[in-house]
Amino acid sequence: MTEKLQRTAIAPKNPLLNASRAGNLPHVPGIRIGDYIFLSGMVPVDPATGERSHGPIAEQVRITLANMRHMLESAGSSLERVVRVHVVLADISHMAEMDRVYREFFPTDPPARTAWSMQLRFGNGCEIECVALAG
Amino acid sequence: MSARREIIAAPAGAPDPSQRGSPPASPAVRACDFIFVSGLTAVDLQTGERVSGTTASETRVILGNLKQLLEAAGSSLDRVVKVNVLIHSMLEAPNMNEVYARFFPDPPPARTVCGARLPVGVKVIIECTALA
Numbered sequence: 001m002t003e004k005l006q007r008t009a010i011a012p013k014n015p016l017l018n019a020s021r022a023g024n025l026p027h028v029p030g031i032r033i034g035d036y037i038f039l040s041g042m043v044p045v046d047p048a049t050g051e052r053s054h055g056p057i058a059e060q061v062r063i064t065l066a067n068m069r070h071m072l073e074s075a076g077s078s079l080e081r082v083v084r085v086h087v088v089l090a091d092i093s094h095m096a097e098m099d100r101v102y103r104e105f106f107p108t109d110p111p112a113r114t115a116w117s118m119q120l121r122f123g124n125g126c127e128i129e130c131v132a133l134a135g
Numbered sequence: 136m137s138a139r140r141e142i143i144a145a146p147a148g149a150p151d152p153s154q155r156g157s158p159p160a161s162p163a164v165r166a167c168d169f170i171f172v173s174g175l176t177a178v179d180l181q182t183g184e185r186v187s188g189t190t191a192s193e194t195r196v197i198l199g200n201l202k203q204l205l206e207a208a209g210s211s212l213d214r215v216v217k218v219n220v221l222i223h224s225m226l227e228a229p230n231m232n233e234v235y236a237r238f239f240p241d242p243p244p245a246r247t248v249c250g251a252r253l254p255v256g257v258k259v260i261i262e263c264t265a266l267a
Contacts, residue, residue, distance in 0.1 A: 035138040035167050083140055083164040084171035084264075092252040103159045109142045110152050113160035114174025114262045116221050117252035133138045133166050 005034045010075040016050035017067050019043060029071055037077050037134050041088070041127040042068045043120075052122060057094040060125040061101040068128060069105070076135035082111040084131040090124065092117035098126065141165040143208040148180035149200065162204055165267050170210050174221065174262040175201055176254075185256070190227035191234050193259045198238040205265055214266040215244040221260040225250035231259060 009028040012018055020027045020040060030039040044060040045067060046053040053063050069079050089098060095115065103110075111130070120127050143163035150157040163172040177186040177193035178200065186196050202212050222231055228248055236243070244263070253260055 081137075081140060083166040083169075085160075092254060095254055099159055106159055108153075110159045110161055112162070112164045112171040112173040112262070113158070114219070114221070114260060115158075115254075116174070116260065118249075131166075131171065133140050135137060 006032075008032045010037065010071070012067070012071045013074040014047055014070060017045055017047055017070060019045050022050055030075065032075060032134055035134050037072065037075055037132045039068065039071055039130050039132070041086075041129040042071065043122070043124045043127050052124065054123055054125065057089075057091070057097050057125045058101050061098050061128075062104075064126055064128050065102065065105045068130060072130075072132055077132045078135070079105055081133040081135065082106070082130045083133060085111050085113040086129045087113065087115040088120060088127045089115070089117045090120045090126070094125065138167045139165075143170065143204065146180055146200070146203050146207055148183045149178060149204070150183075163208060165208065168267055169216075170205065170208055170265045170267050172201065172204065172263045172265065174219075174260040175204075176257050176260055187256050188258075189230065190222060190224075190258045191230040193257075194231045194234040194261070197259060197261045198235065201261065201263065202238065208267070210265045210267055212238055213240045215239070215263045216265060218244050218246040218261060218263045220246065220248045221251045221253060222248065223250070223253050223258045227258070 010030040042064050044053045044063040142161045145151045145162045160173045175197045177196035
């Protein structure tokens with residue numbers, strides 16, 4: 001392959017969901033390169049206010065995955081084009097509850113996934129990142 | 136034309152996401168030039184049961200299954216580019232490494248090892264990205 005791949009930053013259409021810009025963090029929400037989109041870790045931010053939303057874990061996972069869908073669709077992709085997901089939970093005992101909500105977003109032919117638990121910042125209960133194919 | 140996303144079928148005995156009780160993850164997904172493999176835990180492909188052993192023995196089972204999964208998808212362990220290993224305790228890293236080194240060619244793939252909280256009873260999880 002001789003053609004040089006383009007590297008482009010992507011951003012959510014809803015600016016309130018640009019958590020890295022809101023927090024002045026040294027990363028972009030995602031990068032598109034060739035056929036792939038790499039998203040930063042998505043966290044439960046309320047799309048209406050831009051504030052972190054720390055309700056029950058099911059709700060946090062639902063908000064996070066809905067934000068992921070928005071981010072992918074903003075870049076012309078979709079949840080159906082996701083190939084790999086990393087789910088990080090603050091509390092490993094939330095795994096079953098996370099799975100229950102996760103299935104709503106990936107009902108058939110789900111992407112490859114790894115899920116584990118480690119310390120998360122800002123009191124977030126979950127952080128979810130993915131690699132997807134561009135649209 | 137949009138790039139193709141193809142689910143790699145689970146080998147017999149491996150957890151199948153369409154079955155109740157299995158995690159909602161395909162074992163692997165092919166996308167263009169790469170195969171993305173889910174974080175694998177130790178499963179006996181003869182019985183479909185989870186194997187609960189030492190960090191070393193779980194690593195051996197996982198990498199054996201990973202080899203089978205990649206080969207069924209037309210790839211192989213020597214086409215792996217990046218591995219992420221999660222272990223329940225970093226003190227176990229040498230035990231994992233000893234087994235791990237036997238599975239990969241020289242030079243082995245890029246790799247990250249991380250100590251993390253894993254689901255109950257799981258000592259090791261290994262995922263990778265390979266060339267298709």
